[in-house]
Amino acid sequence: MHKTFESLPQAGIAVAVVKDGKVIHSKGYGVVSVESGQKVDENTLFAIASNTKGFTSAALAILVDENKLSWDDKVVQYIPEFKMYDPYITEHFTIRDLLTHRSGLGLGAGDLMIYPGGSDFTIQDVIKSFQFQKPVSEFRTRFDYDNLLYIVAGEVIKRVSGSAYTDFIQARILSPLGMNNSAPSFGTLVNKNNLALPHSSQNGTLKKINSYSHELTNAAGGIYSSANDMSKWLMLQLNNGKYGENQEKQLFSQTVQQEMWKPYTPISFKVVPDKRYRNHFVAYGLGWKIADYCGYITLSHGGGLPGMLSQTTIIPELNLGVVVLTNTQPGGLSHITLTRAIMDSYLGVEKKDWITLADRALKSTKSNVDSVSVAVWKTVEKSKTKHINFNDYIGTYEDHWFGRVAIFEKGDELWFQSLRSPKLTGQMFYYKTTTFAVKWNYTDMPCDAFATFNYDTEGKATSIKMKGISPNIDFSFDFQDLNLVRVDWKDIIQRIK
Incomplete structure (x- = not known):
């Protein structure tokens, strides 16, 4: 001990x-x-x-x-x-x-309804969610x-x-x-x-x-x-x-x-x-x-x-x-x-010596995670000079089981917020091509995520796909299962601002 x-x-x-x-x-x-x-x-x-x-x-x-x-x-x-x-x-x-x-269903399917805590999802929301979650295996x-x-x-x-x-x-x-x-x-x-x-x-x-x-x-x-x-x-x-x-x-x-x-x-x-x-x-x-x-x-x-x-x-x-x-x-x-x-x-x-073995495994994992994180945020830093038209992204997006999220401007910055799981609120930083990195206000567990946009012919964002940045992100942060489609509820955006 x-x-x-x-x-x-x-x-x-x-x-x-x-x-x-x-x-x-x-x-x-x-x-x-x-x-x-x-x-x-x-x-x-x-x-x-x-x-x-x-x-x-x-x-x-x-x-x-x-x-x-x-x-x-x-x-x-x-x-x-x-x-x-x-x-x-x-x-x-x-x-x-x-x-x-x-x-x-996939590993941790739907866990974003309960991770991190503080969401307003109910048992009826959970029961309803399964019909929208596509299986990944037989x-x-x-x-x-x-x-x-x-x-x-x-x-x-x-x-x-x-x-x-x-x-x-x-x-x-x-x-x-x-x-x-x-x-x-x-x-x-x-x-x-x-x-x-x-x-x-x-x-x-x-x-x-x-x-x-x-x-x-x-x-x-x-x-x-x-x-x-x-x-x-x-x-x-x-x-x-x-x-x-x-x-x-x-x-x-x-x-x-x-x-x-x-x-x-x-x-x-x-x-x-x-x-x-x-x-x-x-x-x-x-x-x-x-x-x-x-x-x-x-x-x-x-x-x-x-x-x-x-x-x-x-x-x-x-x-x-x-x-x-x-x-x-x-x-x-x-x-x-x-x-x-x-x-x-x-x-x-x-x-x-199980303690030494665990220590080595943890250090190896941390080294891998740190190298990925450093590379991502270095790329973000280099991309700061790129002009981003926030209006192409601002709006409300909806997933069938997770509900609505809002992309909005605050203090000349672009922000992401889940309307049902408010701890998933964070600033969005342009990363590269069509992808942003989201740094959550929630920091008790590492769960920052990529948000990749699809666009219409006029260059306006129409949908978002997400995934965790860390290769060691807890499986309950199943961002990859989201399919966020733009629905534009202007009144919601106005209230958040």
């Missing part, structure tokens, strides 16, 4: 280890905030982000046990307005398909991680149970397990006195950033939990859905757990040089990733929000579970390096 804090700037870390039915370790390290200096302990709450997906799957499993739905029920049975781009897929899309990342043939479909899964839970997703998670999972400090969402946090705050170490300096919050995303990544509470979640998984002092209670059956742990969607992977750690398969189940590690089957999931990274890993054959919660990005990828080190210690393999 000492080397972890030495390697790269870190704020706080919490670790839980469960082995053979006992909590072997549950402890906090570092601080909840570099500003307050308050220490992390075993009860400090962290955003567990996409580790929430296992809870969403478990909630559906409870309803399956109660014969209120089936994994293979069609989504339209519960949400009649659900509609995919292809009518055949709409008709055949099941509850199981909501959870297995094999919809045919249905049920390829793994592409998806958050929005888990949001739909949360809506299924609401409609079947009659309870809001957060109420169901609290009443049927957190409270029975005694996860008393945890909360199903940021909005339901009762006590924020021991709450880890997010930090960034992007440029080698540790700074606190804004907490991500969007109630729409609860079923995809909304839960807050601690090392202590997550140890109870690990115990539940290792005890086949049983809990209580003598495992006398059953949250969900072993039958539905086997469904959750079954590999449905193959995931491609790289062959690593060290033969000990080579995967033979990687796949996704229902809220869990299934793989092999040093000859053992593992169940795992990662979680990532701005300034919050976490990892949950289970090795059923060893009756071992590990959770690492952190509040720093990238933080030396300590949620991964610590998990690997703990697992290796129980597997009895020769000690490997």
Whole structure:
């Protein structure tokens, strides 16, 4: 742990280890905030982000046990307005398909509706959006991680149970397990006195950033939990859905757990040089990733929000579970390096310096990203002398699922603003040919983007295609999926100005 804090700037870390039915370790390290200096302990709450997906799957499993739905029920049975781009897929899309990342949609499709936080998109907007999102692969043939479909899964839970997703998670999972400090969402946090705050170490300096919050995303990544509470979640998984002092209670059956742990969607992977750690398969189940590690089957999931990274890993054959919660990005990828080190210690393999390997990988990625960024902004600087007629661009543009954006003039500068996700507001700089670089006001995660225009015969802009500038941009900034077409709502432009 000492080397972890030495390697790269870190704020706080919490670790839980469960082995053979006992909590072997549950402890906090570092601080909840570099500003307050308050220490992390075993009860400090962290955003567990996409580790929430296992809870969403478990909630559906409870309803399956109660014969209120089936994994293979069609989504339209519960949400009649659900509609995919292809009518055949709409008709055949099941509850199981909501959870297995094999919809045919692209990586992170539609995530701009929820990233960054602060948008006004609703569950009905999400449900409506799928009919406009073109698939990039055949249905049920390829793994592409998806958050929005888990949001739909949360809506299924609401409609079947009659309870809001957060109420169901609290009443049927957190409270029975005694996860008393945890909360199903940021909005339901009762006590924020021991709450880890997010930090960034992007440029080698540790700074606190804004907490991500969007109630729409609860079923995809909304839960807050601690090392202590997550140890109870690990115990539940290792005890086949049983809990209580003598495992006398059953949250969900072993039958539905086997469904959750079954590999449905193959995931491609790289062959690593060290033969000990080579995967033979990687796949996704229902809220869990299934793989092999040093000859053992593992169940795992990662979680990532701005300034919050976490990892949950289970090795059923060893009756071992590990959770690492952190509040720093990238933080030396300590949620991964610590998990690997703990697992290796129980597997009895020769000690490997995961921290140094992660540090090298991060430096290599940063070098690549920095070189691209420097080249882009050098080109922008050289292009400053080019005269741009702002009137050729000013107007309102609309995408079917993302809504309207405005291009407007402010202070002799050209600006871009999403009307539904106002954090996506930024100055536009001419780059080259028909492309501008947009520098967002939002800086908690690097997500600046290119905006490339098409024109009519008079040289007026008619549409915009976008993509992230950084080769390492988070996949949730899916600018490439936008198809912004000019609609010119003059009154909107006037109000913004």
